[in-house]
Amino acid sequence: MSATASAGGKGKLLSDTLAAAKAEGRSALIAYLPAGFPTIDGGIEAVKAAFDGGADVVEVGLPHSDPVLDGPVIQTADDIALRGGVRIADVLRTVREAFEATGKPVLVMTYWNPIDRYGVERFTAELAAAGGAGCILPDLPVEESEAWRKAAERHGLATVFVVAPSSRDERLAKITAVGSGFVYAASLMGVTGTRESVGLEAQDLVGRTRATTELPVCVGLGVSNREQAAVVAGFADGVIVGSAFVKRLLDAPDLAAGLAGVRELAGELAQGVRRRA
Amino acid sequence: MSSDFFVPDPEGRIPSAQGYFGAFGGKFIPEALVAAVDEVAAEYEKAKADPAFAAELDELLAHYTGRPSALTEVPRFAEHAGGARVFLKREDLNHTGSHKINNVLGQALLTRRMGKTRVIAETGAGQHGVATATACALFGLECVIYMGEVDTQRQALNVARMRMLGAEVVAVKSGSRTLKDAINEAFRDWVANVDRTHYLFGTVAGPHPFPAMVRDFHRVIGVEARRQILERAGRLPDAVAACVGGGSNAIGLFHAFIPDEGVRLVGLEAAGHGVDSGEHAATLTVGEPGILHGSRSYVLQDDEGQITEPYSISAGLDYPGIGPEHSYLKDSGRGEYRPVTDDEAMRALRLLSRTEGIIPAIESAHALAGALDLGRELGPEGLVLVNLSGRGDKDMDTAARYFGLYDTDAAVEADADGAAEIRGDAQ
Numbered sequence: 001m002s003a004t005a006s007a008g009g010k011g012k013l014l015s016d017t018l019a020a021a022k023a024e025g026r027s028a029l030i031a032y033l034p035a036g037f038p039t040i041d042g043g044i045e046a047v048k049a050a051f052d053g054g055a056d057v058v059e060v061g062l063p064h065s066d067p068v069l070d071g072p073v074i075q076t077a078d079d080i081a082l083r084g085g086v087r088i089a090d091v092l093r094t095v096r097e098a099f100e101a102t103g104k105p106v107l108v109m110t111y112w113n114p115i116d117r118y119g120v121e122r123f124t125a126e127l128a129a130a131g132g133a134g135c136i137l138p139d140l141p142v143e144e145s146e147a148w149r150k151a152a153e154r155h156g157l158a159t160v161f162v163v164a165p166s167s168r169d170e171r172l173a174k175i176t177a178v179g180s181g182f183v184y185a186a187s188l189m190g191v192t193g194t195r196e197s198v199g200l201e202a203q204d205l206v207g208r209t210r211a212t213t214e215l216p217v218c219v220g221l222g223v224s225n226r227e228q229a230a231v232v233a234g235f236a237d238g239v240i241v242g243s244a245f246v247k248r249l250l251d252a253p254d255l256a257a258g259l260a261g262v263r264e265l266a267g268e269l270a271q272g273v274r275r276r277a
Numbered sequence: 278m279s280s281d282f283f284v285p286d287p288e289g290r291i292p293s294a295q296g297y298f299g300a301f302g303g304k305f306i307p308e309a310l311v312a313a314v315d316e317v318a319a320e321y322e323k324a325k326a327d328p329a330f331a332a333e334l335d336e337l338l339a340h341y342t343g344r345p346s347a348l349t350e351v352p353r354f355a356e357h358a359g360g361a362r363v364f365l366k367r368e369d370l371n372h373t374g375s376h377k378i379n380n381v382l383g384q385a386l387l388t389r390r391m392g393k394t395r396v397i398a399e400t401g402a403g404q405h406g407v408a409t410a411t412a413c414a415l416f417g418l419e420c421v422i423y424m425g426e427v428d429t430q431r432q433a434l435n436v437a438r439m440r441m442l443g444a445e446v447v448a449v450k451s452g453s454r455t456l457k458d459a460i461n462e463a464f465r466d467w468v469a470n471v472d473r474t475h476y477l478f479g480t481v482a483g484p485h486p487f488p489a490m491v492r493d494f495h496r497v498i499g500v501e502a503r504r505q506i507l508e509r510a511g512r513l514p515d516a517v518a519a520c521v522g523g524g525s526n527a528i529g530l531f532h533a534f535i536p537d538e539g540v541r542l543v544g545l546e547a548a549g550h551g552v553d554s555g556e557h558a559a560t561l562t563v564g565e566p567g568i569l570h571g572s573r574s575y576v577l578q579d580d581e582g583q584i585t586e587p588y589s590i591s592a593g594l595d596y597p598g599i600g601p602e603h604s605y606l607k608d609s610g611r612g613e614y615r616p617v618t619d620d621e622a623m624r625a626l627r628l629l630s631r632t633e634g635i636i637p638a639i640e641s642a643h644a645l646a647g648a649l650d651l652g653r654e655l656g657p658e659g660l661v662l663v664n665l666s667g668r669g670d671k672d673m674d675t676a677a678r679y680f681g682l683y684d685t686d687a688a689v690e691a692d693a694d695g696a697a698e699i700r701g702d703a704q
Contacts, residue, residue, distance in 0.1 A: 065583040066457065066569065068464045069307050075451060088581050112305055113568040117582030138307050139568075143295065164309040166471065171311070186309060 009128035009156035014105040014181045017056050018216045018237060027233035027273040029054060030218055031266060032109060032242030033249075034061035035094040036086025037077040042255045043086075047098040047106070049259045050245060053266025057238070058098060059136060062091045062110035069111075069138050073243040076250060088118055092130045099131035107160065107181075109136040115148075124151040134158030134181050142175050149178060160184050163209055165201045176213035182238060183209055187219045203235045229272025239273050241265075280331040282338035282345070283383070284500045285493035286532065291602070296485020296572070299608065301601035304484040305568045310464075313471045318486040320391050325493075330386060337382045341415070342372045344497065348505040349665075353632035354645075358652025361659030362510065366502045366530065368666045369637065375667030376498060376526045377408040377479060383494035385412035388475040395419040395474040399463045401428055401456035401522065402593030402640060403435025404667050405479030410444035412477075420444040423463045425455035428592040435671050453586040456522070456596045460570050480523025481600030484571030488600050495529025498664060503533050506662055516541040516651050519664040520643040521614065522558070522594035524603045526666035531612065541613060544603060545647035547589035548616030558587035560599045561607050561614040574601040590619040590675065593640040593667075621646040623679050626669065638667035639675065 021028040031050040035043050047058050063078040063086055070078065095106045108127060115123050115137070127135070134157040140148060142161060152159050158181025163172055165186075176183055187202030202219050209217045218238030223229050225244070232239045248265055252258030296302045306314055324330040338344040347367040355363040368376035388396055396418045400406030406422040413420035422439055426448040429436050439446050452458035467476040481488045481495075499517070506514055517534055519527035521544040531542040549557035557563075560575050567576035569584060577585045577597035589595040606612030626642035628649075629635050637645060641664070648663045655661065669676065677683050 065452070065585075066461055068461050068570075069468065071465070079451075082583065111568075113576075113578070113584075114582035117565075117567055117578065117580070139305050139571075141304060141306060141308065141311060144303060144305060162308045164307070164311075166312040167308055168312065175308075 010099070010105055010131055010133040011156050011158035011181060014057065014107070014133040014158050017105050018182055021056055022216070022237060027236055028056040028218065028238040029229070029266065029270050029273045030057040030059060030238050030240040031055040031245055032059040032061060032240065033245055034063050034074065034077045034081055035091040036063055036081030036084055037246070038080060038249055038255060038258065039084060040086060040090045040094070043081070044094050044097045045255070045259055046249060046262050047094060048101050049262040050266045051098070051102045051104050053263035054270025055266045057105045057107065059107045059109040059240070060091060060094050060098070062088065062108055062114055064111040064114060067111070071243060073246050073250065077246045088114065092126055095127065095132045096130035105133035106131065107134050107136060107158070108132060109138070112137055112140040120148055120151045124155045124157055128155035128157055132157060134160060136160040136162065136184060138162045142178060145178070162186055163205065165205050169208055169212070172209050173212040176209065176215060179215060182216040182218045183213060184240065185209055185217055185219045185236070186221045187232070202232065206235050223269070226268045226272035229269045230275040233273040233275065239269065241269055280335045282497045283331045283334045284496050285325055286489070286496065292485065292489050296488070298488070298602045298605035300566070301574050301604040302485055302488060302572050304571065305573070306484045306571050307468060309468045310471060313467070314484055316391060317387070317475070320387055321486055321490050324387055324390060334383055334386055338379065338497070342378050342382065343370065345501045346370050348502060348509060350509070351629070351633045354629050355652060357628060357632070358649045358661070359655065359659070360657035361652035361655045361661055363648055363652060364506060364509070364514070364662050365635070365665040366498060366662065368498060368526065368664060369635070369641070369668035373404070373408045373411050374670065375404040375408065375638065376495060376529060376664070377405045378411070379497060379529070380479065380491045380494040380525065381405070381408040381412045381477060384475070384477045385416050385418070388418060388477065389416060391475060393473055393475045395421070395470065396477050397421045397423065397463050397466050397474055398477045398479055399423050399456065399459040400479065401425070401459070401595060402591065402638065402667070403428070403432040403439065403671060404593065404638070406444070406446070407435050407438045407442070409477050409479070410439040410442035413444060414442045421466065422446050423449055423459040423466070425449050425453070425459045427454040428456065428459070431675055432592050432671050433674070455587070455592065457584065457587070457598070464570070480525040481528045481602060482523045482570055482572060482574065482598055488572065488602055491525055492528045492532060492602060495525055496532050498526065498529035499531060499533030502530060502662055510660055512660065513537055513540050514660045514662040515655050516543050517662045517664070518543045518545060518644050518648045518651060520544070520594060520640045520666060521546045521561070521599060521603060522596045522640065523598065524600035526664050528600060528602055530664040531606070535611065542606060542611060543647060543651060544612060544614040545617045545643045546614055547591055547594035547643060548618045549588040549590070551618055552616050556588040557616065558589045558595050558597065559616040560597060561603065562616045564597070564599070566604070569598040572601050574604040575599050575607070591622065591639040591643065593638070594643060615647055617643040617646045623676070625649060626676060627680065635665070636669035637665055638669050639672045641666045
């Protein structure tokens with residue numbers, strides 16, 4: 001496991017936050033919101049609203065022109081953000097302002113090309129300086145990740161890897177051996193989007209992942225309400241929710257209503273992760 | 278055993294085990310696809326070593342596709358190419374009308390070996406989609422084709438062909454609504470349905486093993502052409518030319534000539550309205566290395582890694598990426614890549630039609646335009662071999678609008694001027 005305790009990034013804050021939730025006998029709530037959506041300042045307010053409502057961790061999306069792993073809801077949000085002119089500097093400002101306002105762990109989630117192009121050293125240094133806790137890079141497989149991991153570790157940032165139901169046990173071990181912060185278990189085969197139920201497949205994946213690592217295992221892709229959150233909280237260390245938050249903002253008549261919707265959903269889900277069905 | 282038409286790279290040095298051609302290639306895919314992509318790689322390695330696979334594919338390529346494809350000398354066209362001799366490798370005469378069927382039949386056999394029952398594919402011009410729908414009809418596989426909405430309109434004939442063959446055609450409305458977006462949507466489908474679905478990728482891009490595997494299935498183009506030109510012209514060509522979008526027909530032609538150091542490998546990419554216009558798909562001319570659709574290669578992108586929207590009159594070349602082996606050939610200096618504008622390609626399309634009675638696809642017309650320049654550079658002693666990767670039937674609506682060929686168009690007179698221009702060019 002990498003040392004995330006060095007100066008700079010808040011990788012350790014992420015680990016401590018997840019450990020604290022575990023000590024309270026509950027799962028953590030991890031929200032995803034894209035930067036620059038619906039506007040740059042509105043996106044910053046949305047992250048704060050998610051924390052305010054009860055999220056323990058927020059993943060800030062760095063929008064990409066070709067979000068191959070995202071469903072229609074997040075694609076739409078990314079489109080709006082990019083048409084609004086969001087830049088990497090704006091993503092970093094989102095991380096900084098959200099962290100400074102709340103003191104809670106903020107991750108960045110994005111595709112590999114923007115970071116590859118921006119420069120690994122430059123991005124990790126700037127993300128750490130902004131108070132970021134780490135990164136999730138779902139199209140950067142473990143085999144291609146060494147240069148990134150070294151830079152992230154140097155700057156105290158966690159590298160969260162995604163595992164899938166199709167990942168075989170030996171591959172899970174290979175991934176969790178080099179990941180840090182937590183392991184992101186993609187609970188349903190499929191791109192991100194609101195699902196009506198959460199499959200048993202997730203529970204099996206969490207079990208197989210836990211057999212390989214001490215890292216917390218958090219489950220994403222599918223949860224949109226309190227009941228589902230409680231089901232996932234029954235077997236996972238964290239519940240990751242993205243599309244449902246974005247949908248609250250998309251469907252709202254104005255920003256204030258959207259922010260209220262984000263806060264309300266975070267509150268509902270925060271109850272769910274404490275209930276453990 | 279030796280096969281006539283399934284002729285994969287005998288050396289096997291490139292790519293590396295990790296799928297790298299020098300600095301390009303690799304496998305940048307989500308974890309949900311790792312097992313499926315690894316399964317394709319493993320099954321392809323097994324198939325390559327299995328004489329029964331080669332025998333079955335050879336049989337299909339000979340009696341279904343119609344290989345070997347002809348090599349046609351085009352002397353009247355060549356009068357416009359500085360008097361150099363020009364030969365066309367006639368992939369347009371393959372069943373379904375393009376080179377795409379070579380790869381599709383190989384991957385369809387692979388799909389059956391893997392026990393998958395559903396095939397998805399992307400298509401730009403519709404040629405890969407038609408070839409895939411054809412193979413799925415032949416093998417009894419469920420077939421879904423993703424096609425950008427812009428392309429479903431400009432290649433409407435091919436949409437009808439795919440539906441006639443029993444495929445479902447999904448018009449993709451995201452992004453630039455062209456080939457790149459069709460690939461994005463196909464990847465989303467694959468992630469969601471990976472258990473029973475094979476993504477029958479149509480070009481030499483994508484994650485390893487697709488760039489090497491698709492190249493191997495098309496390698497027959499160059500192997501045949503090299504043998505044919507030696508028989509017909511008594512020597513190797515000075516240059517081989519092909520259009521490049523993702524780069525599959527070009528790598529198919531080039532690959533057998535790579536060891537022949539005297540043969541220039543020239544790829545022609547779509548310059549649209551010009552490489553300085555901001556409206557083009559000239560990835561190797563103006564792109565920068567990056568990651569798109571699962572591998573590292575040259576990419577059209579901005580300074581923060583956002584992919585920029587490409588443009589070409591040709592749906593099949595309208596793509597902001599390129600297969601990694603082409604990036605490798607460019608950087609190593611073995612390959613040359615040149616831009617050809619819409620107008621240059623359309624003039625070459627009309628010229629071949631009127632001098633030789635062969636209507637090429639707009640994609641292939643980019644290669645023909647490049648060959649005209651190469652011929653002029655080489656002079657009367659020159660010998661140029663061009664891959665005529667597809668036929669132009671699908672492009673008749675675009676061409677008719679461009680040249681004003683419909684009765685309702687006032688521009689029929691302007692076309693008479695075009696004929697005069699062609700006569701004048703030859704003098």
